[in-house]
Amino acid sequence: YEALGIASTATTTQIIKAYRKKALTCHPDKVTPELQEAAARMFKIISEAYDILKDDARRADYDR
Incomplete structure (x- = not known):
């Protein structure tokens, strides 16, 4: 939840919106060459968080 900047009570729609917003700011193709390595690490973190949180099971x- 922290990686996406959302509350644990966020709806699926809120999770998707948060992911898209974060992805735009830290996608390795969207930053300067100096920041690509850091952006790639952050993008991996938010992508993993999104993959977990978008699936209800x-x-x-x-959450357990």
Whole structure:
């Protein structure tokens, strides 16, 4: 939740919006060459968070 900047009570729609917003700011293709390595690490983190939180079963497991 922290990686996407959302509350644990966020809806699926809010999760998708948060992911898209973060992806625009830290996608490796969207930043300067000096920041690409850091952006790639951050993009990987938010992508993993999104993959877990968008799936209801995986999200329930994570919340436990």
